[in-house]
Amino acid sequence: xxxxxxxxxxxxxxxxxxxxxxxxxxxxxxxxxxxxxxxxxxxxxxxxxxxxxxxxxxxxxxxxxxxxxxxxxxxxxxxxxxxxxxxxxxxxxxxxxxxxxxxxxxxxxxxxxxxxxxxxxxxxxxxxxxxxxxxxxxxxxxxxxxxxxxxxxxxxxxxxxxxxxxxxxxxxxxxxxxxxxxxxxxxxxxxxxxxxxxxxxxxxxxxxxxxxxxxxxxxxxxxxxxxxxxxxxxxxxxxxxxxxxxxxxxxxxxxxxxxxxxxxxxxxxxxxxxxxxxxxxxxxxx
Numbered sequence: 001x002x003x004x005x006x007x008x009x010x011x012x013x014x015x016x017x018x019x020x021x022x023x024x025x026x027x028x029x030x031x032x033x034x035x036x037x038x039x040x041x042x043x044x045x046x047x048x049x050x051x052x053x054x055x056x057x058x059x060x061x062x063x064x065x066x067x068x069x070x071x072x073x074x075x076x077x078x079x080x081x082x083x084x085x086x087x088x089x090x091x092x093x094x095x096x097x098x099x100x101x102x103x104x105x106x107x108x109x110x111x112x113x114x115x116x117x118x119x120x121x122x123x124x125x126x127x128x129x130x131x132x133x134x135x136x137x138x139x140x141x142x143x144x145x146x147x148x149x150x151x152x153x154x155x156x157x158x159x160x161x162x163x164x165x166x167x168x169x170x171x172x173x174x175x176x177x178x179x180x181x182x183x184x185x186x187x188x189x190x191x192x193x194x195x196x197x198x199x200x201x202x203x204x205x206x207x208x209x210x211x212x213x214x215x216x217x218x219x220x221x222x223x224x225x226x227x228x229x230x231x232x233x234x235x236x237x238x239x240x241x242x243x244x245x246x247x248x249x250x251x252x253x254x255x256x257x258x259x260x261x262x263x264x265x266x267x268x269x270x271x272x273x274x275x276x277x278x279x280x281x282x283x284x285x286x
Contacts, residue, residue: 030082041231043212046180053173058276059182061113061247061255062269064162070242073220073235078157083219086156087232088186090218091206095124100214103127103204104183113165113183115207127203129153154203159186163202164243168276170283177280181208181236208236245269 066075074087085093094101103124105117119127133147165183170176187200215232222230235241244266247255256265 035083041216043216043233047171047174047178049169049171049178050173053171054169055172056170056279058168059249060166060168060245060272060276062164062166062243062245064164064241064243066160066162068242070240073230074162074232074241075156075159076221078155083229084221085218087162087218088156088159090214090232091186091211092128094211094214096128098214101206101210103206105204106202110202113163113185113205115183115205119204124204127154154188158188160189161187161200163187163246170280179239183208184211245272248272 064071064074066072076086077084078086080086080089091101095103099121103119104115105119105123106112107117130152131149132152134150135144136146136148137143138145163185164181165185166179166181169178169180171178183205185202185205187202190198190201192198212233215236216234218232219229220232220235222228230240246257246265246269256268260268
């Protein structure tokens with residue numbers, strides 16, 4: 001009995017000392033080294049450009065189709081992983097969580113792309129997290145008894161393409177051509193009740209100069225070397241994406257699809273692209 005009492009007393013004395021100890025969880029490093037390259041990457045500012053130095057400018061709109069192999073870096077991964085996100089999830093995080101970007105709406109007709117209609121946070125949430133009415137049926141009779149609202153957030157796999165608005169500029173002071181991206185907009189394909197495609201709808205516009213810091217700190221996959229990751233800013237500035245022109249600035253303010261279709265529309269977009277390249281080429285004598 002005395003031995004039991006002494007053991008119990010010793011346990012009560014040592015218990016507070018052991019209570020403060022925690023299990024030592026080893027620090028797990030998923031890799032051979034600590035990555036520090038793109039922690040807070042700075043954005044390289046654009047060269048100063050005066051209106052007096054602009055000899056020529058042309059505005060074009062182009063579609064970046066994510067089904068193209070060259071554009072897969074913008075579409076994948078579908079599910080976020082430790083060091084990478086899709087372009088749409090980077091935008092969503094900046095709009096919903098960080099609040100570092102401002103989304104712009106299309107105005108009353110939904111076609112405005114001049115950044116004149118900034119959206120509130122509630123408007124952004126309603127676009128990114130819409131509510132759908134799901135029909136409810138009676139389990140016995142099978143008859144429809146009503147509709148139930150259920151959240152249907154837009155997923156990254158729902159975004160199949162982007163519209164890019166950009167200016168092609170020739171600077172006479174530096175004798176150099178610039179391509180400045182002005183805005184970018186994700187597009188979602190819409191379907192009717194029978195699953196037939198009704199075309200693409202533009203969710204919102206982002207002013208690209210405001211996106212540069214966000215994109216510069218979002219890594220993308222490099223096919224050739226995991227140690228030399230790129231960022232979305234690198235891909236856009238180095239023109240490492242595939243796209244086709246759907247509109248150029250014109251007196252009618254119309255798209256190519258309004259006066260030609262199919263392969264002829266692609267050929268018209270390529271003609272505009274060739275004119276932009278040949279304009280600079282013809283300025284020089286060889």
